[in-house]
Amino acid sequence: MTPSVTVVNRYAALAALAVRQEEESRMPTAKKVTHLSPEERVARGKAARNEAPRSSHAGWVPTEDRPDPISLLEEQGASRVPELVPLRYGRMMVSPFTFYRGAALIMAADLATTPHSGLRAQICGDAHLSNFGVFASPERKAMFDINDFDETLPGPWEWDVKRLAASFEIAGRDRGFTPSERRAAVAAGVAEYRLQMTRAAGMRHLDVWYTHIEAEQLLGLLKSSGTKKQLTKAKANLAKARTRDSMQAFAKLTHEVDGQRRIVADPPLIVPIEDVAASSAEPAAFEDELRGLIRSYRRTLATDRRVLLEGFEYVHAARKVVGVGSVGTRAWILLLQGRDSQDPLFLQAKEAQESVLERFVGTSKYANHGQRVVAGQRLMQAASDIFLGWQRVTGLDGLVRDFYLRQLRDWKGSADIDTMPASVMLFYARICGATLARAHARSGDRIAIASYLGKSDVFDSAIADFASAYADQNERDYQAMVDAVSSGRLEAQAGL
Template sequence: MSALKVAASPRQQARAQLDTRTGHLTPAERAARGAQARAEVPRESHADFTVPASRPDPITLLEEQAKARVPELVPVRWGRMMVSPFTYYRGAALPMASDLATTPVSGLTVQACGDAHLSNFGVFGSAERNLVFDVNDFDETLPGPWEWDVKRLAASMEVAARSNGFSDKQRRKIVAGTVAGYRQAMRDFAGMSQLGIWYARADIDQLRAQLESKMDDRQRKLVAKSAAKARTRDSMEELGKLTTTVDGQLRIMADPPLLVPIEDLLADPSQRSALESEIHSIMSKYRRTLATDRRYLIDQYEFVHMARKVVGVGSVGTRCWIVLMLGRDESDPLFLQVKEAEESVLSRFLGASEFANMGQRVVAGQRLMQASSDIFLGWHRVAAGLDGKQRDFYVRQLRDWKFSLDVDAMVPGGMRMYGEVCGWTLARAHARSGDAIAIAAYLGGSDVFDQAIAQFADAYADQNERDHEAVLEAVKAGRIVAEQGL
C-alpha cells in the first residue's frame, strides 16, 4: 500500500479498479481492512510533500496535453492560468496528478473525480427540480485513491485562501475543517445502509437549515440570494444572453474567440455543412445512451443553431459546442453542450479506463458519483471528424439552475463552511463506490488525518506558486504564447 508508481504509458499500468467484493464482507471485516491500511500507511505520512529530483516539468506536461487541443485556443488557456496561482491550479490537474502519484495511498479505491478543486463543486437542479449541491466536473474521473481527491480539494482551499489574503491561522482552520468535513461524513456513511448512502444528497434547503446557527446575517442573505439566482439560470435565461434574431431566425451571438457561431468559424460552405452534419449525427445518435423517456423528450426539440464555446480553465482548447434547440416555440429553448472527452489525466498513473469511449467514461463516473445527474447526459463517438481523427464527446445541458459561489468574495468563515460542505459532498460521492466502513476506520475519530492533510496542502501551495511563477517566466521568455484578458 505504498506510493503508486508512475507508468510510462497508460496501457502499461495495471488498471485501478473498484472493489466489488465489499458487499461480501462483514462490517467487522471491512473495518479491519481500514485498520490494516492505517498500520501499513500511517495517517501522518500524508503530511509530507517532497519534490522528487525526477519531477517532470509541469510546463512540459501541459504542453504535451495541449497538442491535442484546438491550436488557436491554447494561448487562451495559458492566459487564464497566468492570472493567479489559483487559476494556474485550476488548469494544472495533470501536473498535480503526476505529483500525487508519488505520495502514499491506503490502497482503498473509489470512483475519483480527478479534479476535485473547490470551484468544481456547485449548485444545480435535480431531476425532481430541487436545488442540490454536488461535484459538477467529471472530465478526469476514474477509479483511484480517495486520498488524491481529498488532497486536490484541500490544496485548492489553501491556494484560494492565500489568494484572498487570509492569515496562516485562518487558512489552517479552513483546510483542516474541509478535511474534517470529509472524515466525519465518511464515519456517518459507514453506519448507513447502501441504499441510505445512495439516496443521500445535499439539498440546499437542508444545508441552509443545518448551517443556520453558524452563519451571520450577511452569510444567510448571501446563501438565500445565491439560491434564488441559481433558479433563474436555465435555458430561457441563456436564450436572452446568448442569442439574437437575424432575418427572423434565432442565432447565437458572436463573442470571439470565446463564442464563435459556426458560420463565423468556417467560411467554406462545404466545411460548415460537414460540421453541422457531424453535430447533427452526434445529437441523433447520442440519444441511444439516454433512458427511453428522455429519448422521447429530446425528440420534441429541433436543432436551430450552434457555436464553438470556450469553457473553464483546464478545458480550454478541447472541442466544445453549444447547440440551441427549440421545442414548441421560442419560449421553449434547450441549450445543450457537446464537449470533447479526452483520456483522464489520472490514466497514465492508474491505468486506462475500462471504457474505450472517453465520453462514456465521463458519464459513467458522473452517474456513479453524483446524487442526481442531468437528464440529458449521454455520450457519442465521432469516427472521423473534419480533421479525420476519432473523437469522443459527452452531452449535457448548458444551464440547469447551475451556480457556483464567487471564491474571490469569500470571507474566512464563509470559506470554512464552504469547505466543510465540499468535504461532506466528496465523502458522499466516494461512499457510493468505495468501502465507507474501511475508509472511515482508516481515518479514525481524531484530527490526525485532518492536520496531516493541512500540512500537505500548505507545502503543495508553495509548489503551486513556484509552478505559476514558472509559467510567467516561460511566457516572458517566449517559450509559450499566452493571450490574456479572455
C-alpha cells in the same frame, strides 16, 4: 462522382455500428462480487494503516525526477484547438489559484508519488473547491454537489481529498487570509470528510445512495453558524442560480437573424458554427456532423428521455470556451427548439479526452471517454442531468473524438470565491468535504475508509500540512509558467 446521400448515410450507419461494437467489446464483463462482513471491512481499513500510516500524508517533497510542469502543459496543448491554447495559458496566468485550476495533470503526476491506503473509489480527479456548486435535480430541487467530472476514474480516494484541501489553502492565500485562517478551513474540510465517511459507514447501503444535500439545507446550516448578511447573500445567490436555465441562456446568447434565432458571436469565446466552418473545405458538412452527433447521442439516453429529446429540433450551434483547465478542448453549445421559438433547449457537447489520471492508475474500462465521464458522474453525483449522455464522432479532419452532452445551464450556481470571507470559507470547506465523502462512499468501501481514518484528527492534521507544502509547490510552478511566457516558450492571451 459524388456519392449519393443514401450511400453516405449507409456508410455512416456502418461506421456507427462498428463504433458501438468496439465500445461493447470494451464494456466490463460480469464478475463475481465478494461481500466481506462489516468486521472484515473494519479490519481491512486498519490494516491499510500499515501500508500508509495516516501521518505519512503530511508534507510534500518533489522527487528528483519530477516532470517539468511546463512540459506537461505543452503536452496537453498538443491535442487542443491551437488558437485557443494561448487563451488557456492567459487564464492560468491570472494568479496561482487560477493556475492550480488548470494544473490537474501536474498534480496527478505529483500525487502518484505520495502514499495512499490502497483503498479505491470512483474519484473526481479534479476536486478543487470551484468544481462544487448548485444545480437542479430532475425533481427540480436545488442540489449541492460536485459538478465537474472530466477527469473521473477509479483511484485512490486520498487524491481527491488532497486536491480539495490544497485548493482551500491556495484560495485562502489568494484572498489574503492568515496562515491560521487557512489551516482552519483546510482542517475543517478534511474533518468533515472523515466524520461524514464515519456516518456513511454506519448507514444501510440504500440509504447511502439516497443521501444528498439540498441547497435549502445549506441555508439552514448557514443561518445557525453565519451572519445575517452572509445568509442574505447566500439566498440571493441561490435565487440567481434558479434563473440560470435554457430560457435565460436563450435571452442572453441568441438574437434573431432573418426570422431565425441564432447564437450571438463573441469571438474567441463564442464562435457560431458557420464562422468555425468558414475555413473548412466542406462548411455544410460541418453542421451535418453536429446534427449527426445529436441523433446518435440519443441512443445513450434512457427511453423516456430519448422521447423527450426527440420533441426538440436542432436550430443552431456555436463553439464556446469553458472554464480554465478545459480551454482548448472542443466544446459546442447546441440550440434546440420545442413547440415554438419560445421553447428552447440549450445542450453543451464537450470533448472528453483521456483522463489525467489514466497514466497513473490504469486505462479506463470504457473505450469512449464520454462514456467514462458519464459513468463516473452518475456514480458520484446524487442526481444527474436528465440529458446526460455521450457520443463518438469522426471529424472532418479524420480524427475520432469523444464527447459527453448535458444541458448548458440548469439552475447552475457556484460560490463567489473572490469575495468570500474566512468564516464563510471554513463553512464552505466543511460542505465540500462532506459532499466529497458522500460521493466516495457510493463506490468505495466506506467502512474500510472510515476505519482507516479513525476518530482522531491525525489524518486531518497531516492533510493540512500537505496542503500548505503543496501550495508552495504550486506557487513555484506558477512562477515557472510566468517565466515561460516571458521567455516566449509559451504564448498567453490575457483578458478573456
